[in-house]
Amino acid sequence: MSGQGGVIFTRRASGLVRELSWLDVFIFVVAGPAASGVIYYSVSTAADFPGASLPLAFALGLLIFFPISLLVAINSATMPRSGGLYIAVSRVLGPTLGYLSAWLLFVGYGLSSGVLGYIVVGLIGSGFSTAALSSGVGWLTALGEAMQAPLWQTLGGVLWVVLFWAVAYRGIRHVKHIMRLIFFIPLTGITIAVLWFLFFGGLENVIQSFNDTWGVGAFEQIQSRANALGWKQDVFSLGATIKALIVVIWAYTSITIINYAGGEIKTPKTSMIRGFLLGTTFVGLFYVIIVLAVYRAFGDFVGQYDFLHDNHPDELASIMGGLVQPSVTFYFMSIAKNVWFGLLVAIAIALWFANSILPGFLANSRLAFAMAMDKSFPKALSNVNRRTGSPTTAVHLNAVFCLIGVLIMTLSVDVILSVLTLTVFFVFWPFGLSAMLLPYHKPEIYDRSPVKWELGRLPVMSLLGAFTFICGWFFIYLALRNFSPVIMLTLIAVMMVGMIVYLVQQAKNKREGVDVSKIYSQIPPE
Numbered sequence: 001m002s003g004q005g006g007v008i009f010t011r012r013a014s015g016l017v018r019e020l021s022w023l024d025v026f027i028f029v030v031a032g033p034a035a036s037g038v039i040y041y042s043v044s045t046a047a048d049f050p051g052a053s054l055p056l057a058f059a060l061g062l063l064i065f066f067p068i069s070l071l072v073a074i075n076s077a078t079m080p081r082s083g084g085l086y087i088a089v090s091r092v093l094g095p096t097l098g099y100l101s102a103w104l105l106f107v108g109y110g111l112s113s114g115v116l117g118y119i120v121v122g123l124i125g126s127g128f129s130t131a132a133l134s135s136g137v138g139w140l141t142a143l144g145e146a147m148q149a150p151l152w153q154t155l156g157g158v159l160w161v162v163l164f165w166a167v168a169y170r171g172i173r174h175v176k177h178i179m180r181l182i183f184f185i186p187l188t189g190i191t192i193a194v195l196w197f198l199f200f201g202g203l204e205n206v207i208q209s210f211n212d213t214w215g216v217g218a219f220e221q222i223q224s225r226a227n228a229l230g231w232k233q234d235v236f237s238l239g240a241t242i243k244a245l246i247v248v249i250w251a252y253t254s255i256t257i258i259n260y261a262g263g264e265i266k267t268p269k270t271s272m273i274r275g276f277l278l279g280t281t282f283v284g285l286f287y288v289i290i291v292l293a294v295y296r297a298f299g300d301f302v303g304q305y306d307f308l309h310d311n312h313p314d315e316l317a318s319i320m321g322g323l324v325q326p327s328v329t330f331y332f333m334s335i336a337k338n339v340w341f342g343l344l345v346a347i348a349i350a351l352w353f354a355n356s357i358l359p360g361f362l363a364n365s366r367l368a369f370a371m372a373m374d375k376s377f378p379k380a381l382s383n384v385n386r387r388t389g390s391p392t393t394a395v396h397l398n399a400v401f402c403l404i405g406v407l408i409m410t411l412s413v414d415v416i417l418s419v420l421t422l423t424v425f426f427v428f429w430p431f432g433l434s435a436m437l438l439p440y441h442k443p444e445i446y447d448r449s450p451v452k453w454e455l456g457r458l459p460v461m462s463l464l465g466a467f468t469f470i471c472g473w474f475f476i477y478l479a480l481r482n483f484s485p486v487i488m489l490t491l492i493a494v495m496m497v498g499m500i501v502y503l504v505q506q507a508k509n510k511r512e513g514v515d516v517s518k519i520y521s522q523i524p525p526e
Contacts, residue, residue, distance in 0.1 A: 019172045019389075020258075020265045025275025027183045028258035029069075030283050032359040034112075035186075035352035036119070037251020042291045044326045045247055046303040047310055051237030052244040055292040060241070061248035062284025064471060065255060066277075068428070071435055071464035073276035076259040078449040080268030081524050083370025084259035084363075085431045090374070092434035092441055095520050096502070099376045101427040103498035106367050108423030109257070110398050113360035114161055114405020115420070120353040121156030122148045123329075127346035130330055133322045134213045135339040157406035160354055165399040168361040171388030172264050175362055186355055189348025190290060193332040197293035200335060206297050209335040214320055219301065221319045226304035229312055233300050246478050251287060253424055254356065255280060260363035260370075264389075269450040294331055302326070361398055368394040373524050375514060376505050419491055421479040429472025435465030445523065 042054050075088050083102070090098025125147025132140035146152050167178050200206060210219045234240070258275070265271050295302055306326050308316040317323040324330055329346040336342030369391040372381035381394045439446045439459040446452070446461070453460040483491075509516055 018264055018266050018268075019176055020261070020271070022267075022271035022275040022278075024176055024179065025258050025265065025271055026279040026282070027179055028359050028362075029255055029276055029279025030187075030286075031179065031183050031352075031355045032254040032257040033283060033356070034250055034253040035356060037247055037249075037253070038287050038290055039190075039329065039349060039352065040325075040327045041247040041250065043294055043302050043328060043331065044306055044309075045244065046305075046326075047231070047307040049240045049244040050232075050303075051234035052240035053236060054241075054244060054247070055288055055295060057241050057244040057248050058251070058284070058287045058291050060245065061252055061287070062280075064245075064249075065252045066280055066284065067464050068468050068471060069256060069276050069280040070273075071432075071461065071468055072256045072259050073273045074449060074451045074461060074464070075431075075435060076262045076265075076272040076276070077269045077451070078445065079523050080262045080265060080272070081370065082261060082263035082366035083373075083524070084262055084367070085256075085427050086260075086367060086370055087523060088438070089427070089430045089434045090520055091445065091523060092437050093430055095374070095376060095516060097430055098520075099371065099502050100495070100498065101430050102367055102371055103502070104423040104426045104495070106364055106371075106398075107401065107494055107498070108420050109254070109360045109364040109367070110401025111405035111408065112254070112420055112424065113164075113357045113364070113398075114157060114402040114407075115409055116353045116357050116360075117157035117160035117402070118153050118406050118409040119157075120160065120350055121153045123327075123350040123353060124347055125153075126325060126327075127329060127333070127343055127350060129322070130324055130333050130346070131339050131343040133320065133324065134333065137339075153409070154406055157409070158403065160357060161399060161402040161406060164358045164361050165395065165402070167358060168365060168395045168398075169388070169390060169392060171385070171390040172261075172362075173389075175358060179358055182351065182355055182358075185348050186350075186352035189345045190286075190328075190352070192345050193328060193349065194290055194293045196332060196336070197297040200297060203297075203299060206335055209337060212337075213334050218319055222308060222316070223301065223304055225312070225315050225319070226307050229308070229315070231304055231307040233303060248287075249425075249475060249478060250421070252283070253421075254359065255283060257359045257363045261366045263366065273451070290328065294328055297335070298331060302331075357402075361395065361402075364398040364401075365391055365394040368397055370524065374519050375509055375516070376502055378501075378505070419487060419494070421482075422476060422491060423494070425472065425475035425479060427472075428475060429469050432465045432467070432469030432472050436462045436469060438462075438465070 038058070042058070046054070072085070076084060079087050079091075081087050086098055086102035086105070089101050125144045127144070128140050128147065129144030131137070132144055147156070167174050200209075207219045211217060259272070262268060262272070305316070309323070309326055313323050329349050333339075333342035333346055336345065368377055368381045369384075371377035372379055372394070381391065381397060383391065383393045385392045439462055446459075449461065451460070455463060506516065
């Protein structure tokens with residue numbers, strides 16, 4: 001990768017180590033998505049979308065994201081470099097749009113990892129509180145309340161970030177082994193819960209167990225109070241089901257995250273496609289089964305409970321002995337028979353949120369590394385530790401953004417979630433456009449693709465790109481619906497900071513006589 005002036009990129013080789021197999025791609029695809037979408041929002045928004053079928057909505061989500069994942073897999077196999085979608089966008093649509101997409105993504109992923117660290121502490125605390133209310137064990141109440149307090153959630157979030165910071169710093173081999181270990185803890189927990197819901201024995205047994213946990217007649221009281229206060233089960237509505245896709249789309253956030261570490265995948269031409277397609281299929285079907293199992297076990301009660309929780313919390317608290325947020329773990333603990341068994345499974349499920357932090361560390365540090373290799377980010381971020389194969393400075397920068405994500409959760413949740421949604425999903429429309437144009441604008445890169453299918457005379461890559469382009473704008477539309485002037489100003493400030501860094505780097509490149517066009521005319525070195 002050199003021209004007349006010598007090395008075009010920061011050096012002739014990336015220094016990263018190809019360590020991950022297709023199994024690791026599969027694990028990251030499954031572990032990366034936002035667990036809150038299926039564990040929390042799938043049952044806590046039942047009253048917000050009257051007539052919606054949440055299992056059907058999650059099935060539609062699979063139909064939306066499978067083509068996108070297929071395109072990302074093909075792109076990653078075509079350009080198996082760290083930086084993923086940033087490389088694709090910048091090489092076809094130009095460095096500025098590529099950088100802006102990557103900068104927003106870097107901010108979104110960095111803050112998200114910190115947010116997850118904060119949330120997982122509160123979720124575990126919620127499990128303790130639920131167990132305390134249902135069992136009357138006093139010390140569980142104190143522990144649950146402490147873990148849900150902002151101070152302890154912040155401290156706990158910082159500890160999660162520091163833990164995964166240390167793992168990411170030690171290199172890709174440690175990341176691989178830790179992910180393989182912790183992946184199966186939440187997977188086992190949610191599998192136990194799903195089997196429990198599916199084979200518990202029908203609604204009569206559910207009612208009996210719920211009442212054994214929360215008091216005689218609690219199930220029936222919740223039903224009658226919800227009906228008396230205005231809840232009613234609407235007939236099925238496809239329109240309402242489509243509106244519920246906002247929950248589903250959030251649940252699929254970060255499903256493509258491993259593509260940003262494409263430079264560390266063994267045999268990427270096969271591993272990316274196999275891992276992505278199997279992982280996406282597994283996630284989609286698993287989501288549908290989880291939601292279907294809960295609604296099959298509890299039926300209309302899910303909507304009735306959610307209605308009271310959102311609109312008449314005092315009524316619900318008087319029945320339950322306290323206010324408990326609806327979630328998959330809450331419904332499992334309500335029929336688990338044994339409070340300690342229920343709590344253990346609930347904690348295992350909650351660790352799904354922590355499970356998503358390490359993929360964020362890996363992807364984001366490699367994204368910063370790729371931008372630095374292109375000389376759009378400070379050169380120091382391309383430094384790689386020869387012993388560990390880790391881009392250490394990039395790992396440290398990501399950790400800073402993660403810590404900010406923890407701290408910002410003590411402020412306005414609405415602001416941070418809206419900004420996260422747009423920053424993470426912004427990249428899909430330019431990526432779709434770049435994939436649509438790649439066979440025509442960069443045929444020399446397209447020729448490297450292991451998949452050159454055609455439909456008629458049109459490349460399948462271009463057709464998938466058109467689909468992703470449309471979906472990208474749909475994602476942005478969903479995010480912007482919740483924007484306020486404060487949120488918009490926050491996002492503008494974030495974009496301005498990123499563009500200032502970019503302009504400073506471009507000015508530096510010009511002073512040093514770097515021909516930026518040569519950088520973006522080819523993909524980075526391995």
